[in-house]
Amino acid sequence: MGGEARPLRADAQRNRERILDAAEVVVARDGLSASMRAIAQHAGVGLGTIYRNFPTQEALYAAVIIDRTQRLIDEADTSLAADDPGAAFFDYFTRIVVDATRKKTLADVLTQAGVDPKAGTADVSRDMRNVIERLLVRAQEAGAVRQDLRMPELLALLAAACLAAERNQWSEELRARTLAFVFDGLRSQR
Amino acid sequence: MGGEARPLRADAQRNRERILDAAEVVVARDGLSASMRAIAQHAGVGLGTIYRNFPTQEALYAAVIIDRTQRLIDEADTSLAADDPGAAFFDYFTRIVVDATRKKTLADVLTQAGVDPKAGTADVSRDMRNVIERLLVRAQEAGAVRQDLRMPELLALLAAACLAAERNQWSEELRARTLAFVFDGLRSQR
């Protein structure tokens, strides 16, 4: 309704992103006790502006997860185009865990990918699941990953690694060493 | 409350346990937002009774963790006495994950075993860590587990499995299939 004023649109878009970014940062810092006010302040917007964009705190958090998951899905194209399907698979697994270590709150999506699709995260969950499945199938076809590995277990392992990484702030070294053992368990055994 | 003919002297002791049990149940159900009032109601005691036993919500949660961890530590004796060190090791790993699936909130202890010893959970964390280490060493000496597996990674894997299992309510089958892959990664490769 009413002429689509470009500048305003741009402003709104900018605000939406600033809020999402702020939410990530503040939640990573304050954990579950992060307050909407703190997020608003960090984003440099008024409280009401958050509520204009996201009807509820839960909706905001869902949007954060969707946003980040979408970015990871987008990055998957690179991996899918790689020559070595095995490397692509393990690289992507690692990339997700790295992301979780840095930003927290992602693990839920993986969790939900396997189970409770709740609210608006259902779409990205499905997309993420599809991406992972394609990487898995290609890696298995290439003989780099065990044939008996199925999606449920793979998602469970991924979620487990993300949860632990984000909660315990795995160091780069601990992550490498720990994932190495996991990957050894997934590789085709001769 | 309760139909016992005569309230025992040991009512206090009973209350303490009822509160611990209620706290486990309510926290499992409501997550970290569980309220002291909800716990009191579930335990069938007054709010004040909780505070008589545990000075603080944090203290109550610590007691829950300590209590359950201690029980797991006690159970380890059986595993340590087993003939097959490899089976003992993997059995105990599984047992911990099963416990987490059912009761939640244990993963924190494993986390702390590797990191932040915070408050009164330090003792059981250390004990748990020691028990696990002994099982690991024996399994390695028996050639059942890879020599290059060290405690940090092992604890990371254990915490990861517990976190995912408790959050996603792993079914018995999913747990078995998922842990099978992890264990394959830990076994001595020929």
Added chain:
Amino acid sequence: MGGEARPLRADAQRNRERILDAAEVVVARDGLSASMRAIAQHAGVGLGTIYRNFPTQEALYAAVIIDRTQRLIDEADTSLAADDPGAAFFDYFTRIVVDATRKKTLADVLTQAGVDPKAGTADVSRDMRNVIERLLVRAQEAGAVRQDLRMPELLALLAAACLAAERNQWSEELRARTLAFVFDGLRSQR
């Protein structure tokens, strides 16, 4: 709330004062056990509004004291400009006690003027003390007040009168008669 045709922008400012007034009234009525909720109700605002203006109950009380003390300090200018330094001195002493009789909670400032400067009341305490000291010096120079009266005793007498007046709700007559004796003790004896 309130029948004003149009809520002003300055509603916030108005609220702040309504809260301060309500706090005075409720504390005068309920004593130190006055609850924040009671103050909010009396002020006709929500509980949160109090906390928006004053981070803490202690901060609110401090503000009440500062507010009233500042008003008394401002009034002192009149006394300082008076022709008769002796009358000015005794008038101001009386004025402070009258204020205490009506509103309570002032005596603390006088107390603090002599001792514990605590928190944000330090500034007005100092100002009040300075004002009183100037009135005293002028009255002594005019020969209306004993030379051997020093600030510590003067503040002690003032605080004593305020405490008793506010606690016992001195009637106008009792106040006049009681202060007359005190003043006789302070006057230059021939």
Added chain:
Amino acid sequence: MGGEARPLRADAQRNRERILDAAEVVVARDGLSASMRAIAQHAGVGLGTIYRNFPTQEALYAAVIIDRTQRLIDEADTSLAADDPGAAFFDYFTRIVVDATRKKTLADVLTQAGVDPKAGTADVSRDMRNVIERLLVRAQEAGAVRQDLRMPELLALLAAACLAAERNQWSEELRARTLAFVFDGLRSQR
């Protein structure tokens, strides 16, 4: 009812006094936030024992005041027997203030002597008032105190001094210097 077992009687009496003493100490230390539990612990008795002796916290506090007031009344006999009625009067005034400085909570009685006789303190309030009045009359008859000083003002001054002394913990020197001015105002002016 039932034979008056002497030992128990003695025990009970002892407990009553221990509780009164503890209440004084704890209230002097913790102020109005003193808890019944703290008093019980300080007295070395169970909580229930306090309630056996004093039906309510208010009753306990009343008893403390009555107890101390009675002791002051008893001490007045000495002053009444003194040769110099003027000295007796001023000494007793001072003595009461000293007691307030040390033990706190007495001023209320003086307050109540002039006003609200509330509960069980009425009797000692009256007695105290009588004692003071007799000292006053004698001092006035001896020409040591102004004829126009009446009981209301005297009690007001006494209460004021006690309140300020107990709240501000007047030092011995400050008390002496401050009361000196008050007394000069009460003495017969030539």
Added chain:
DNA sequence: TATGAATGAGTATTCATTCAT
């Protein structure tokens, strides 16, 4: 459209008082 003041339900915790042992 953006702001942030206002709201009040909800939280942890304290403490006077009761009553079973």
Added chain:
DNA sequence: GATGAATGAATACTCATTCAT
């Protein structure tokens, strides 16, 4: 008679959400 465990009403304070400006 003495004890202290149990109770729950009451308190200060937080925070998601609404809405007047």
